[in-house]
Amino acid sequence: MWTNAIKKIIVFSLVLVLQGSWMTPAMAVDALPALPAIVRACQDTFPAFKNAQPFTLPAARRLTTPAQFKIFLEQFQNQYHSYMQCIFDGAVQEILGSSGANSSGYWAANTPNIPQWLVPDVACISSQKLKAATENTGTDVLLPSTLKAYYAYSAFLAQFYKTYQENLTLSRAEDASAFLQQAKNAVVNELQDSLSALSSTFSQFTELREVFVMHVQFQCMLHNLEEYRVFLGKIRSIVLLLPARIIDASKLK
């Protein structure tokens, strides 16, 4: 009876010990004191990544096969990139939504219709509002959070690979070597691709912000030019009543 109890206590203790040793605090994206709103809105999409702590479980020790490695890696990729996608999609929505137009349906996949989120009437938004939208989504705002997530991801994958390296059990040594090399390639590629994607996204996003501001202003200018043109036409229709020979007021001597 008591031996069973002791056994349970010992197992529990071992689990706790193992938990402590496998904890990867870098994996958890702890909340910054003042996270940007866009990043804060994405925290809910990240619980799996933040709380996964996969190796705290007894099953973590069973990361012994290439198939398991692939499944795990894919899962972590999904978590991390979904989080990043959430941040940047939120930023794009923040930019485009600043026009005040309803952007619902805007995110519908493969939508055949162009969303009318920028008709000239609503395009004339104040430059302050535009400025706020662009500043809230600036690189300086988003970069710290995204970089922090990337470094967490990077450290986590390194730890993940190390676990795999230690646990991989195969009958042939040369197979183990090849599998480890492939796993290493996969992790390295993933990290390089992630960083590259981050850089590329920031470049594209900067361009989007710039173009959006100009587009809004151009649309607004077109709106006013249209007004100008309409009045001009009306004036002309009235002035047509005037006789052919008019004394040029500005050239009289």
Next chain:
Amino acid sequence: MKKILLLIIALSALTFAKPALANEEFNNDLSGRGPGATESPRDQDTSFCGPNHPIHQFSLYTRAYCGAIATDNDSDVFQAVAAQFDLENTTLIKKIINGEPLKPDELTNPLRARYNLPQQINAFSVTPLIADVLAAYEKEKVIDRMKKNFKQEFASSEQWYNAALSDSPMDLLVDLNLIDVMLFGSQAQWNNDVYHFPGSTGGEAPSSPVIPGNGRESNPDPRLRGDDNSTGTTNTPPFNHATDCVPPDSPDAIPPSPGEIPRACGNNVLDRGEQCDDGNRVSGDGCGNTCRLEDVGTILCRDPEAITFRDFKPAPPASGGGTAGGGGSTSASEPAASDSSSECPAGTRPRQGLAHDVQRQGLPQSPHYPGPFVGGVLKNIALTIPPPCPPDESPIQIQYANSTSSTCVPTKWCANPDDVKSLMDKVRKAVLGAAWADNTDTKKIGDSIEAIFCVNVTTANRPESPYSLNEGCVDCQIRSMVTTLDKLLQYQIAPMENTRNAFGISNRWGPQFSFDLNLSMPSNPEIKFNEKVDALKQADAALNKIEQDRVHGSDPNTDINQPDSVRDTSVSNLTAEFTDFNQKQDEQAFTALRAYRANTDAAKEQDFSQDLIGLLNAWQQSFSNIQNVFLGLTDTLKFDQLRQCQ
């Protein structure tokens, strides 16, 4: 105690070795999948870039990551590395990169010779080869990734700057095109980032722009002809003389437009009732034989008086000498039936409320006129299908105010830069006057216009990198546009000058007419300045003489040769006098205008003033709005960066 320790060790060993906690539990705990998920883990591709994870149009990150991802798309990299080692396929390269052991028969002879490999290889002998392959792989991977990134960024650039309709709701080139049209008339057209000038300065007749939906094109597709309401085009019913024409005194008749009845057509004076008078009664030169403005298509609109403020409309098929199909020009010898009354028999007028009345309410102008787009509607054709264009033309799309139009523009004009330059000179003279280069202000504007027009950025010329030619050119286009707008608004000359040209180019207005209200601009200030200079020179000479006489003891008051007006004045008084003179002249002119108008039967003075002044105020307000938007442009964050580009 020993037993307990042994028990602990044994239990620990059991825990680690317990095979019952296999994959199923492992995945249940971590991935959230149900039991059995690992039995077929790849039966459904749930990877981030897999087919079950759609990449949204504006999801920049997803597009960037999945575009750059190298894990499954390294074939290009493998190929590049294999080529460096003279290998026909990538099998060996993949094995080396994946860390798989090599077999002797997998090594080609050239490779053996290159690395001096023995017949029986071992891990040590192939180390240099593996190191070289890995190094080449790393290098090619970096290059490949950079290339993909550039492509991504360039695609993004294209998406925002020059989007296909389905790509993006915003397209800066379309915006600029529309602003160009507003400012400079329909002369300005973009096509694939190339600035085009419809119309010709030569004798040949280029294909005129086809405006789908207005009936000019001869495409058999009813959607492209505008017969189909689903395309959003105007569907004009056929004109029926029997029912649509009524006596002119009928209440149903369209009221006569001002100056409809010509009295002395052909006397080179625009009399009341004439829309134009070019001194002849010949049709086809833009001013018809009844002194009505006529639409003569695109090529013959060279006579300034022929500027028509009417929209393109289809020339009648049997109108005479010209052809009117397939986007070609309309008849050159016969007047096109652009006037509504000409469609009714003599002595009758079109009945009100006809569909074509609506169509003609606008006041579009000739597409050849390099002035502001004064009236009418922009090419408001909601057409998602590009128009069929002749060989020398290309379709462009214009998106504006919830509608999209398409049209064809000639593509040959940018082939020869001299053509553009020559045309540009004409445009500048028309817009800014012949002496545009002599005046500092107009010269600045003229130069800016040239900066806009002299563009030749073709898609083919663009490099893949968005950081070199493409971005520079497109950005500089925007910058030029902004600069020009700046100048336009700063001097407030161009809108008025353009307006003056648009209105005053016809003798109905006189070449230098201005409204002489608050909106009027000083006309030809250099002339007044010359007058002032002459006067000041006289005054200086007179004062010098007085001074000399005073020094030499002469009494200026006794100098009978000195004019009284000069003798008692000073330079400042003289300047003030001239300023006052100008104001008086302006007032005099305005008074004369009022008197003239009061004595005419054009309209009651009060109504006229109310209408006109109200409109002018609204017009001025709309111009202020433009200025405000422009100030907003310069105020935004990104335009600070734009300025750095200058």
